[in-house]
Amino acid sequence: MDTESRILSERKEKIVKMRAGGINPFPYSYAKNATSTEIKMVYKDITHEDQNSVRNSVRVAGRLMTNRLMGKAAFANLMDEAGTIQLYFRQDTIGKDKYDLFKTLDLGDFIGVEGVVFKTKTGELTVEVKSFELLAKSLRPMPEKFHGLKDSELRYRKRYLDLISNPEMKRTFILRAKMIQEIRNYLNAHGYLEVETPILQSQYGGAAARPFTTMHNALNTNLFLRISLEPYLKKLLVGGYEKVYEMNRCFRNEGIDFDHNPEFTMIEWYEAYCDYNKMMDMSEELIKRLAVRVFGKTSFKFRDMDVDLSGKWERLPMTDALKKHAGIDVENMSDDELLAKAEEHEYHLPEKSRGHLINFLFEELVEDKLVNPIFIIDHPVEVSPLTKRHRSKQGFVERAELFIAKSEIANMYSELNDPDEQRKRLEEQESQRKGDVEHNYPMDEDFCESLEYGMPPAGGIGIGIDRIFMILSEMPSIREIIFFPTLRPENR
Numbered sequence: 467m468d469t470e471s472r473i474l475s476e477r478k479e480k481i482v483k484m485r486a487g488g489i490n491p492f493p494y495s496y497a498k499n500a501t502s503t504e505i506k507m508v509y510k511d512i513t514h515e516d517q518n519s520v521r522n523s524v525r526v527a528g529r530l531m532t533n534r535l536m537g538k539a540a541f542a543n544l545m546d547e548a549g550t551i552q553l554y555f556r557q558d559t560i561g562k563d564k565y566d567l568f569k570t571l572d573l574g575d576f577i578g579v580e581g582v583v584f585k586t587k588t589g590e591l592t593v594e595v596k597s598f599e600l601l602a603k604s605l606r607p608m609p610e611k612f613h614g615l616k617d618s619e620l621r622y623r624k625r626y627l628d629l630i631s632n633p634e635m636k637r638t639f640i641l642r643a644k645m646i647q648e649i650r651n652y653l654n655a656h657g658y659l660e661v662e663t664p665i666l667q668s669q670y671g672g673a674a675a676r677p678f679t680t681m682h683n684a685l686n687t688n689l690f691l692r693i694s695l696e697p698y699l700k701k702l703l704v705g706g707y708e709k710v711y712e713m714n715r716c717f718r719n720e721g722i723d724f725d726h727n728p729e730f731t732m733i734e735w736y737e738a739y740c741d742y743n744k745m746m747d748m749s750e751e752l753i754k755r756l757a758v759r760v761f762g763k764t765s766f767k768f769r770d771m772d773v774d775l776s777g778k779w780e781r782l783p784m785t786d787a788l789k790k791h792a793g794i795d796v797e798n799m800s801d802d803e804l805l806a807k808a809e810e811h812e813y814h815l816p817e818k819s820r821g822h823l824i825n826f827l828f829e830e831l832v833e834d835k836l837v838n839p840i841f842i843i844d845h846p847v848e849v850s851p852l853t854k855r856h857r858s859k860q861g862f863v864e865r866a867e868l869f870i871a872k873s874e875i876a877n878m879y880s881e882l883n884d885p886d887e888q889r890k891r892l893e894e895q896e897s898q899r900k901g902d903v904e905h906n907y908p909m910d911e912d913f914c915e916s917l918e919y920g921m922p923p924a925g926g927i928g929i930g931i932d933r934i935f936m937i938l939s940e941m942p943s944i945r946e947i948i949f950f951p952t953l954r955p956e957n958r
Contacts, residue, residue: 470607477605480570484600489567491603496578498527503548506591509583524593526551527578527601529630530571540568541592544577549633552592553579560595567600574604574630622945623953635946642935642947645760646713649733649931652752658709658735663698665691665715671910672696672852675718676903678728691717695734696852696926697913700881703738704921711735713931720904724943725873728952731931736881738922741854742864745878745927746841749868750779753839753875753934761938768871768937771837781866783844783859784828792831796824815905817898821846821861836869851891851907853879854923868929871937878927885917 467475484491500508505524528546538557543550557565571577581595609620609631621628621635629636650660668687670677672694682689695712702710713733720726737744757764757775764775788794796804804823805813811830815822824846836842844856845865853863864880882888896909935947945951 498525500524501548502551525580574608576602658711708738734928736926740925741880745925779839781841791835821848825849841866854882876929881924883921889914
């Protein structure tokens with residue numbers, strides 16, 4: 467029998483003995499009145515000499531992390547959601563039977579304790595336990611005796627152990643929740659309405675990506691997990707709303723790496739009567755606000771890159787970015803010259819239009835040079851089928867992508883609202899899908915029909931929540947900031 471199996475068997479025997487002795491190892495509730503952090507805040511100024519005057523009883527609950535038996539007394543550490551607090555048990559105080567029960571507890575057990583607070587001679591705030599209850603028996607041993615769970619694969623697969631063993635990860639996810647709340651606060655303050663649109667869709671759209679497919683048995687039809695929030699949010703603009711946003715999960719049936727997880731969090735918002743210039747203004751303002759309000763700084767270290775969010779963010783046309791960072795003047799190159807240059811860098815897609823070649827060269831030669839925040843604006847029309855044509859630049863659209871730390875963080879448009887032009891663009895994309903499903907948009911008849919009822923001019927944006935949080939939290943992988951990232955099954 468291996469060590470873990472032996473421990474599991476021994477602890478199950480303890481449960482049997484507890485129940486035989488009238489102890490329920492899994493009671494229903496515990497009326498706690500404090501957390502470890504609250505205790506430390508309230509009693510931080512007491513001294514060792516004050517302990518006899520502090521008689522207020524506290525009730526705190528959590529997981530038993532350490533246990534140091536010293537004959538008829540013991541010190542222990544209890545961990546709750548807020549942090550840890552030291553406990554002091556004495557047989558003379560809680561009685562021999564209770565103390566004997568305490569000695570049988572294992573690290574990882576949940577307990578509730580009631581007692582008074584004092585400060586030890588070494589200055590550590592401690593709860594002197596007057597009574598305690600076992601709240602949940604832990605059957606399996608904690609990882610590596612709390613010296614830290616280091617195996618990345620195990621940390622991601624069993625995140626609950628990671629959170630127990632690595633308290634800094636618990637704090638990371640608390641920051642993520644605060645960041646998401648701050649995003650909502652920002653948009654709500656600007657008059658946006660939070661909405662919900664379908665995750666299961668009969669027609670996916672709003673991005674170029676391969677979807678996940680499922681079968682709805684009652685309807686006997688295939689449905690898709692959404693790849694974007696865009697089509698339905700635009701339909702709400704048609705319906706008369708002027709400012710809407712949605713923060714929710716999207717799903718793309720693609721590869722997994724440091725920047726990509728098949729299930730990820732997006733926020734998109736749309737506003738009538740504005741264009742991509744306002745979306746750039748808002749995204750810059752919002753991200754700077756998140757950096758300061760949630761993380762308290764504007765400079766970050768991400769994957770050995772020094773990222774500075776301060777100052778006005780540059781707005782650079784894609785063609786100018788190629789000139790600046792790759793020394794290529796694509797606007798003065800012929801189609802054959804563009805194709806030859808792309809093929810030097812192993813271009814293999816079936817589309818050979820100027821727009822596709824310019825976009826490819828940008829992705830290959832420029833993206834990995836964009837560390838500090840920059841908006842790459844005015845993209846080729848061929849790769850932006852949902853975007854309004856540029857008001858003064860032939861062959862391009864009013865689209866901006868925000869890059870930070872070599873990663874695309876946000877995508878924003880002056881939204882296309884001409885129904886005939888939209889239909890033509892999607893028909894062109896559909897004709898190319900047979901050769902390249904992942905890089906071309908599907909035809910969406912219902913979306914095109916909705917535009918025929920009239921959609922006001924609008925600006926829209928999508929921001930990848932996971933990617934911006936990775937940078938602001940200085941975490942190198944998307945797996946670090948998703949509670950339960952997608953992994954290959956253990957038996958494969």
